Amino acid sequence: MSGYPRGHARRDFLKTAMLAGTAALFPPFTRVMAQRSTAVAGNWFRRNPRVYLLDFQMPDPLDQGVPGMPQRLLQHLDPGLITEQLAAAGVTALIVHAKCNQGNAYYNSKVCHKHSSLGETDLMAEFSRHGRRLGLQVLYYVQLSRERRSFEVPERRAISEDGQPLIRHNPDPRLPSKEEAPVVCMNGPHRAYIKSIVGELAGNYDFDGFWLDCFTWWGNFPVCYCAACRASYRRDTGQELPSRAGLGEKRAGRDYLQWRWALNTRILAEITGHIRAINPRLSVTHNGAADSPSFDWAFVDADDYVSHEFHFNEGMENLSLLCRRNWATKPDVPFEIEIWRFANRLGGERGSSRAYQVRPVPALLAEMAAVKAHGGFPQYYDQVRWDGRLDRRSLDRLTPCFQAIKEREPWTGRGQPVAYAGILWSKTSQRFLSAEKIRQTANGMEGVHNALIESHLPVCVITERDAIAGKWRGVRTIVIPEAECLADETIIALTKFVEAGGGLVVTGPTSLADDAGAPRRDFGLAGLLGIHYEGLTDTFYTFLQPETAHAVTRGLELGFPLSVYKTLQVKISVAHSAGTLGVIVHPMPGFHMGYPPLDRTDMPALVARAVGRGRIVYAGASLGGIYLQYNHPDARTLLTNAVLWTAGAPPPVTATAPGTVEVVPWRDDATQETIIHLLNRTAAGPAQKLVGPMIHETIPIHDIEVSVERALAGKTATFQPSGKPAQVRVEGDRLFIRVERLDEWETLVLA
16 A cells, blocks of 8 residues: 555654665755645544445556456456445445556546456446445545556656666566556656546546545655756755765755655645645545654645554554554544555565455454544455455455444544643654664654553653644643654743643653754753753663652662663763652673673663652653563553653543553543543464564453543443443542453443
8 A cells, every 4th residue: 555565663763764864954944834624525534434445456457467367357346236245344435446556547537547447337437326325435546656557657757866767676576476666756747647637536526535545655755866856956945956875964965855845745735735626525635644754744734634554563552653643643533544454464575565365353353443442433455356356254354343333433533532641742853863763763652652551541642733832632741752853842832831730751862952953962951851961871781770769760679770772871960959760870791691780870860850830750761662672561660650750640540450451531521421442452363573463362351440530430330332330439539440351342431
């Protein structure tokens, strides 16, 4: 689907390393911001849709065939039967291919090659007619920048620095195909071609919206040296495109990257605007969102809702984080997550981007439940057979998943997430640094998120632009994990937040550079944190040794060092108002079987202080990154304690349960209901070297106790959709609810 094959949840963070080279950081530059849509588009995506994407991506045997390919593809294709099958499976919205990555159209197009196997059939007209008959929303899929036919036109190709067309492929003759991935340039004549396609669709068919795919195929590509890009860069900046090697030079790299982000936003907004000028009733989204560091926050502003794909090998905890980032990108609008039918992991020299197998129901349901619990809606991604029929097995596994989703729809997508801890999403820190620092930023955010949800604390993501605007969404404390680049405006906003009584947990090199990536001599947050930067440790293996009894060190053995793996700790000096809770310990050098602790230093490693009515904790170690990679419970304990202490109050909703149970609470003030989703990520499956083993079956969890502050408790507690009353008890100012058994997903409603 979208972008490059993705083998890990940190895929988008790592893509930036391609763009940034080793360190492409730049001064302020005029940004092209897409305006938020004011079009009166349909709001079908707000009505708990259950979406099905029917993938064609079908080469035309007339001129794209290979030996062994059937000459008559799609011979049993029946749009009426397909829509009836999908409606029976619980589908409410269908996305169908209008133009695929082979460059073939599936409708009567005047600008695009129509697939020869269709004959006189116009699939868009047929699916529209049958979808309307069955009450389905119908959307059209258009592939944007991975396109074989358009690539055949030389002036539309993306071009490398040596003048060669940009195409990724695996030429191994033992593979059934070359796995070609040509890249066309959205900045050149290809853009007009795409606008012609979406224009004739928008003006001539009865449907509900567009699902645009693979802008990221070109949008994430390092540098395109085609004539159009050279000319527009010269026109916009007065400079020549830098060489790939030149991206490592600070000024040239900064200027190019800033220009490219603005260009990406402008082009996508232009395509969206073109659609709406023809038919403002149509909804528009694109696959990829602003989750990638290669795009500005404004990249999705012109979309009606955010859409993103997920692959099971990225891990369930990262699915939760992806959901929270999508919600943060466009708050108060349901987002869409694509759940793949396919069973293989992505990538590998002998791999395809997907396999033909269908994953089991527990795996599909666990992912769809997570999407719904976090305020989104699932899209099931399937593939038509070469003869045009659907796989019965795929439909059989989809049906119970969509049925479970349907049963809980009255209690999803309502209200706001219950606020407690917010993780600051620093897009600038994902962009402007070296590849290693980009990974550290990504690891830090993921690790903090995982530690807090495993401790059953309500968590959300706060974007930089919302922080600057003072939109804290009710959180009591903010965690900033390894965000080296922070704008002055962000620092001012954080200072006001803490002085007003908010908490702050900061780790690693946060704020040692500004939002353009220019290094600071000291922390930008130095005054707020009460510390000063003194450099980095000399070795990658050191220790953080807690030594002072405090709420932040509760549950840790004082004097026992916590390993700081494979990263450097930040050395600091401390102002008199900040209390040192732990120090750096150096390892013994030259020890063959590891690096045991040896030398205790007086260098502070963990400090806490009060500022105004707020509280602050700083750790020089990358606690989130350490926890993500090594999963040691001491790192989780330290992060959780820091959040609890800086928040200054217990979480409004929490639970006594294994760490594999996620608690997702919502508050609907309109109905005075608190809705708590319990997600079971305890799965039975084979051990895997990579993250995210495929779920084979769910292991039930017994005797969970959910704790809710009385202000959110109401007078009744029931499990839904069963309507069964819950066992409750009151203790102090909290209500405790017993959950006897949790399978995949339980919904608790307090009213």
